[in-house]
Amino acid sequence: MSVSRFVAGFVVGGAIGAIAGILLAPKSGAETRKILADTAQDMARRADETAKQIQVKADDAVSDLQKKGEEIKEKLQDLIAKQKDSKNSKSEEDDENEEDDDE
Numbered sequence: 001m002s003v004s005r006f007v008a009g010f011v012v013g014g015a016i017g018a019i020a021g022i023l024l025a026p027k028s029g030a031e032t033r034k035i036l037a038d039t040a041q042d043m044a045r046r047a048d049e050t051a052k053q054i055q056v057k058a059d060d061a062v063s064d065l066q067k068k069g070e071e072i073k074e075k076l077q078d079l080i081a082k083q084k085d086s087k088n089s090k091s092e093e094d095d096e097n098e099e100d101d102d103e
Contacts, residue, residue, distance in 0.1 A: 004054055011050065015043050 022035050 007050055011043070011046060015039075018043075 018039050019036070022032060022039065025032070027035070
C-alpha cells in the first residue's frame, strides 16, 4: 500500500514540477502548448502503465489469498474428519468395553 502511494505521489510531484517548469520557461505560446501536450500524453501513458502494474500486483495478491484460503479450508476439513474419526473410534471402544463388562 505504501509503495503505491509513493509512486502516485512521485508521479503527481513530477507532473507539477514539469508543468511549473514549462510555464515559467521563456518560450513562445505555440512551443509551450506543444510541450504541454507532449507532457500530458507522456503523463497519461505513465499513469496507465502504473495502473496496469498495480492491477497485476493486486491480481497476484488475490490469487495468493485464494490459494491460502483453499489450503486452510483443506486443513480444516482434514482436522474435522480426524476429529470425527477419533470420536467414532472412542465411541466404538466405549461400546466394546460396555459389552465386555456385561459378560
